[in-house]
Amino acid sequence: MTLSPDQLKSAAAEKVAGLAKLRRDGGVLRDYRAPRWDEPFIMEQGTPGERGILVPLAEDGVTAEVGAAADYIPEGMARAAAPELPEMAQYQVMRHYLRYAQMTLGMDLGSDISEGTCTMKYSPKMHEELIRGHKAADLHPWQDEDTLQGLLEIVYATGQYLKAISGMDAFTLQPGGGSHAVYTNAAVMRRYFEARGELDQRTEMITTIFSHPCDAATPMVAGFKVITVMPDENGYPDLEAFRAAVSEKTVGCMITNPEDTGIYNPQIDKYVEILHDAGALAFTDQANANGILGYARARDAGFDACHFNLHKTFSSPHGCEGPATGAYMCTEKLAPYLPVPVVTKDGDRYHLDYDRPDSIGRVRGFLGNWMGVIRAYAWIRNLGPEGLKEVAEISVLNNNYLDNLLMAVKGVSRPYAEGHRRLDQVRYSLEQLKEDTGVGTEALRDRMVDFGIQSYWMSHHPWVVPEPFTPEPCETYSKADLDEWAAVIKKCSEEAYTDPQFVLDSPHAQPIDQMRRTEAMEDPDQWAFTWRKYKRRFKDKA
Amino acid sequence: MKKLGLIVNPVAGVGGRVGLKGSDGFDVLRAALERGATREAPRRARLALERLARRCDDVDVVTWPGEMGEDEARAAGLEPRVLGSLDGRRSYVLCELERSGERPVIGCDDFVLTTPADTERAARDLAAAGVDLILFAGGDGTARNICHAVGDRVPVIGVPAGVKIHSAVYATTPAAAGDVAALYLQGHAGARLRESEVMDIDEEAFRENRVSAHLYGYMTVPYARGLTQSAKAGGVAGEERALNDIATEVIAGMQPGALYVLGPGTTTRAVMERLGLAKTLLGVDAVRDGELAGADLTESELLALVEAAPAAYIVVTVIGGQGHVLGRGNQQISPAVIRAAGPDHLIVIATQTKLLSLEGRPLLVDTGDPSLDEQLSGYARVITALGERTMYRVGA
Numbered sequence A: 001m002t003l004s005p006d007q008l009k010s011a012a013a014e015k016v017a018g019l020a021k022l023r024r025d026g027g028v029l030r031d032y033r034a035p036r037w038d039e040p041f042i043m044e045q046g047t048p049g050e051r052g053i054l055v056p057l058a059e060d061g062v063t064a065e066v067g068a069a070a071d072y073i074p075e076g077m078a079r080a081a082a083p084e085l086p087e088m089a090q091y092q093v094m095r096h097y098l099r100y101a102q103m104t105l106g107m108d109l110g111s112d113i114s115e116g117t118c119t120m121k122y123s124p125k126m127h128e129e130l131i132r133g134h135k136a137a138d139l140h141p142w143q144d145e146d147t148l149q150g151l152l153e154i155v156y157a158t159g160q161y162l163k164a165i166s167g168m169d170a171f172t173l174q175p176g177g178g179s180h181a182v183y184t185n186a187a188v189m190r191r192y193f194e195a196r197g198e199l200d201q202r203t204e205m206i207t208t209i210f211s212h213p214c215d216a217a218t219p220m221v222a223g224f225k226v227i228t229v230m231p232d233e234n235g236y237p238d239l240e241a242f243r244a245a246v247s248e249k250t251v252g253c254m255i256t257n258p259e260d261t262g263i264y265n266p267q268i269d270k271y272v273e274i275l276h277d278a279g280a281l282a283f284t285d286q287a288n289a290n291g292i293l294g295y296a297r298a299r300d301a302g303f304d305a306c307h308f309n310l311h312k313t314f315s316s317p318h319g320c321e322g323p324a325t326g327a328y329m330c331t332e333k334l335a336p337y338l339p340v341p342v343v344t345k346d347g348d349r350y351h352l353d354y355d356r357p358d359s360i361g362r363v364r365g366f367l368g369n370w371m372g373v374i375r376a377y378a379w380i381r382n383l384g385p386e387g388l389k390e391v392a393e394i395s396v397l398n399n400n401y402l403d404n405l406l407m408a409v410k411g412v413s414r415p416y417a418e419g420h421r422r423l424d425q426v427r428y429s430l431e432q433l434k435e436d437t438g439v440g441t442e443a444l445r446d447r448m449v450d451f452g453i454q455s456y457w458m459s460h461h462p463w464v465v466p467e468p469f470t471p472e473p474c475e476t477y478s479k480a481d482l483d484e485w486a487a488v489i490k491k492c493s494e495e496a497y498t499d500p501q502f503v504l505d506s507p508h509a510q511p512i513d514q515m516r517r518t519e520a521m522e523d524p525d526q527w528a529f530t531w532r533k534y535k536r537r538f539k540d541k542a
Numbered sequence B: 001m002k003k004l005g006l007i008v009n010p011v012a013g014v015g016g017r018v019g020l021k022g023s024d025g026f027d028v029l030r031a032a033l034e035r036g037a038t039r040e041a042p043r044r045a046r047l048a049l050e051r052l053a054r055r056c057d058d059v060d061v062v063t064w065p066g067e068m069g070e071d072e073a074r075a076a077g078l079e080p081r082v083l084g085s086l087d088g089r090r091s092y093v094l095c096e097l098e099r100s101g102e103r104p105v106i107g108c109d110d111f112v113l114t115t116p117a118d119t120e121r122a123a124r125d126l127a128a129a130g131v132d133l134i135l136f137a138g139g140d141g142t143a144r145n146i147c148h149a150v151g152d153r154v155p156v157i158g159v160p161a162g163v164k165i166h167s168a169v170y171a172t173t174p175a176a177a178g179d180v181a182a183l184y185l186q187g188h189a190g191a192r193l194r195e196s197e198v199m200d201i202d203e204e205a206f207r208e209n210r211v212s213a214h215l216y217g218y219m220t221v222p223y224a225r226g227l228t229q230s231a232k233a234g235g236v237a238g239e240e241r242a243l244n245d246i247a248t249e250v251i252a253g254m255q256p257g258a259l260y261v262l263g264p265g266t267t268t269r270a271v272m273e274r275l276g277l278a279k280t281l282l283g284v285d286a287v288r289d290g291e292l293a294g295a296d297l298t299e300s301e302l303l304a305l306v307e308a309a310p311a312a313y314i315v316v317t318v319i320g321g322q323g324h325v326l327g328r329g330n331q332q333i334s335p336a337v338i339r340a341a342g343p344d345h346l347i348v349i350a351t352q353t354k355l356l357s358l359e360g361r362p363l364l365v366d367t368g369d370p371s372l373d374e375q376l377s378g379y380a381r382v383i384t385a386l387g388e389r390t391m392y393r394v395g396a
Helices: A005-024 A062-065 A092-104 A126-132 A149-166 A177-194 A214-221 A239-245 A268-277 A368-405 A429-436 A441-451 A480-498 A500-504 A516-523 A532-540 B024-032 B043-054 B069-073 B092-099 B118-129 B142-148 B174-185 B205-209 B239-252 B266-274 B299-308 B335-343 B351-358 B371-376
Strands: A170-172 A204-208 A225-229 A251-257 A279-286 A304-311 A326-330 A342-346 A349-353 B001-009 B060-062 B133-138 B158-159 B191-201 B213-224 B257-260 B285-289 B293-294 B312-317 B322-326 B346-349 B363-365 B378-387 B390-395
Touching: A062 A214, A062 B133, A092 B346, A126 A368, A126 B285, A149 A326, A149 A349, A149 A368, A170 A349, A177 A214, A177 A251, A177 A279, A177 A304, A177 A326, A204 A214, A214 A225, A214 A251, A214 A326, A225 A239, A225 B299, A239 A268, A239 B378, A239 B390, A251 A268, A251 A500, A268 B174, A279 A342, A279 B191, A326 B174, A326 B346, A342 B257, A429 A480, A429 B174, A441 A480, A441 A500, A480 A500, A500 B043, A532 B257, B001 B118, B001 B174, B043 B133, B043 B158, B043 B174, B060 B069, B060 B118, B118 B133, B118 B142, B133 B142, B142 B158, B142 B191, B158 B174, B158 B213, B174 B191, B174 B213, B213 B346, B213 B351, B239 B266, B239 B346, B239 B351, B257 B299, B266 B346, B293 B299, B312 B322, B312 B335, B351 B390, B363 B371
Parallel strands: A204 A225, A204 A251, A225 B390, A251 A279, A279 A304, B001 B060, B001 B133, B133 B158, B257 B312, B312 B346, B322 B363, B346 B378, B363 B390
Antiparallel strands: A170 A326, A304 A326, A342 A349, B191 B213, B257 B285, B285 B293, B378 B390
C-alpha cells in the first residue's frame, strides 16, 4: 500500500495525537508538538534606518569640554565603514530570538536523561543569583589580589574540597573545560619528564577506546603518540594488551573509570601499578565521576593526577550554557608544574602565586571560568560529605532502575560484562532492533524527540558498540521521569516493529524535519559560520 | 529511477549445511544433493530484497530469469525487468549425470540450472543495462565470477550466502545488505563506496584442511558508516583521510637505507601513492629511501631483497573479511621472508573502522609455519592514524 504525502501526514498526525489519549488513560507518554516558526535569519530582516535604542547625542557643553566621543578612538581602530548589522526595533529582535528559543528543547524544558556521559543534572537557580549579583559580576580581572580575597577564598576552598574528594595534594581550577583539564594533564606530564631529562625517551601515551576522545586527542596536541587499548570480552580495557603497550617509552595513561559503558574497572590499581613499574605516570579522566563521588578516590587507586568537570558533576551548567570549568588535581610530585597562578593561602590571606619556575605556564586567562567554581562551591557546601555520597548512591540507583526497564524493551541489549551492574550510565545497543526492523539508533533518536524529551547521546566516536545509545539518569531525576523515559524508548521500539517506515520518517512533531544531507556537515567547503561567508558561498551565487 | 541489478547464485551455500566446505564443481553438487542439501542463497536473497523493498519503493530491479533472481524479486513483491533467458535450460547436475551415464539423484531435475558462466554473463548484462548497483547472493566463488565480469565498474553488495566468505564484499547479514543497498540507491549520505577484496580459496585444498587463499581483485562496495561510526560525527575522518593519515605515519617512520616490503591491499597502496609510486594492488612491492626497489615480487625475489638489505620491515594490512594479516592473498610474504626481516619488523596498518568491523575477533596470522605463527601472536601495535596505534590481539 502506498499512501500519498497528504495521507502520510495525516496518518502521522493521528499517531502523534493518539498519545494524548494514552496519557489520559494513565500512561506516561505525553502528546507534544513543537512550535514551528518559519523564521528568517536576523540578517535577512529589518528596515534601513530602524533602531532598537536611540542614544541621545552628547550635550554641547559636554562636547565643548571634553571633545567628541569619536575622537577618543585610537587611530587605526576606527571602522572605515559602518558594520552591516540588521536594523531593527527592539521588540523585533526579542520576537526573533524567542521564536528560535521556542523551537529548541532547551535546558530545564525537557528531560536530559538522554545525555549520557554529560551528567545533565539540575543546576540550582540560586547559583545564578550568586554569580550574577554585583559582588561577583562587577569584579575586574585586573584587580589587585588584595581586593579579590572573597573570590580567592572560594577558589581555594573549592580546591581543598576537590583534593579531599580525589585524595590529591594540589589543584588548579584554571582550565576552561573538561578536555582542557585533560590537556593540562598532558602538558604537566610532559614538563615532568622534561625536567627529568626523559622526554626524548618517553613519547607514548596510553588510553582506551571507551575513554573520552580527549584522552587521545590532547596528548597528541602535547606532542605524544597515542596507543589505544581495546576492551576485553568483559568490557574492561584488556589488561594483557595494556601490559604489552607499556614500555620505557611510555609517558603514562589517560583513562576513564568507569568508562562510557558504565562498567567500573575493579582492577584499576593493577593498570596503575604496571605504569609505575615502568616509571610512567597515571591520570584518570573523571568525567564519569557522578557514580563514585565519596566512594572511590583516584589517589587510593594509585593515580598521580585526575580531573573533575565542575560543570556536569558539580552542578554548573554544561556546554554552551556554562561556561565550563575543568578542575585538575595532582600529587605533590606533579604540583611544581601546575599552571600559574596557583591560589595559595598564608594565614588569613589568599595569594596568586606566579613564582613557580617549573610551571607549564598559563592555560587560560586570569582565573579561568570562576563562575563555575562559585556554583560548585555552593553545591558542595549545600550537600556536605554525606550529601555527595548520596548523589553517587541515587545516580547509581536511578541508572539500575532505568536499566531494568530498558532491558525489557524488545531490540535493546547491553553488551559486555553480563551480570555486572553498571554505575552511572550504560551504553546500550540497538543492533537487534536494526537487524529485525531496519530501524537503527539514529532513526530511534529522531523519533523520541516527538515525545518532548531530548534526543539521546549515542556514543563517542568510534562506535565500538553497534547502534549505540547512552542515557545517564543522574540524581536529579524522579521515578516518574525515569518511567517516562523508558516508556518513550519502549513505544519507539514497538513502532519500529509494527511500522518501521513511520519511525524512519520521523521526527513528526518537531519544528524541523530530518536532516537528509548530512554529508554537508563533514565537508568544510560547505560550511559557513558567519553571515558574510554564507552570503559569499551560497546567496551571492544564487 | 535508480536501477538495481540482482544476481542469485542458487548453488551458493549448498555444500555448507552438509559439511562440504564449498559448493564449486559438479561432484560437490551431486554429493550435496545426495546429502539432502537445500538452497540457501534464494532464501537469503529474498530476506535482503524484502528489506530493500520496504525501505525504497522507487527502484527498478533488473535481473536474470527464474532462480537467478526473478523468482526472489517477485517473492519480495518487486516487479523485475528480466534479461537473458534460461529457456530450454536443464539441470546442470542432471545433464552431467546423464553425460556420465549415472543414475539421476532425487531432486536434481529442478535443481541448479545455472553455471558460473551464467553468473558472469548476468553480471555483464546488468552492467550493460546501466544498473547503479548489483546485489548478489552467493559466496566467494560468485564474487569472483562477478569481479571477473565487471571488475570495479559497477558497485556491488553481497548477501552472504556461500560456504566460503573470505572476501570483504558482503554485508554482515541479508537484512543489512538490503539496508545498505537501499541507502546507497537513495543517495543517502551515510552510504559510501570503498574498495573491498575479492578472495577465494582452493576448495580442494580446503577440504584437505589446507587453506590456500588468493586475492583475485577489488570491487567497489557501498557500506553504511553507521555500522561502525556515526554518520553525523562532524569532522570525523573519512576513509580516504584515514588512509592518508596512516600512509603519512608509516612514511615518517621509515629508516634511511632500510627496505620496506608492502603487502597487497588498499591501505598499503595508500603508502605507495603518498610516495608517488604505483602499487601492485594484488601483489607485493618493496621500497627503499622512497624509491621503488621491486614490484610484484615473488617469494624468492623478496627473500633476495630482504637478505641483501641492512634492515627490512614488512608492512601488511588486513586482507579479506576474516581479519587475516598474513597467509591470505599475501603468501609471497613467506615464513622465510618474515624470519629474514625479523618477526619484530612486522608493521601492521589498518583503519580503526576496519579493526572495529572485526567485532572483537583477533587479527589472524597463518603463514603455514606454526612456530612462527605462535611467535607473531599476542598483541600488535596497529598503526591506525597519524601518531596513533591500537593494541590489537593477534591469533594464529
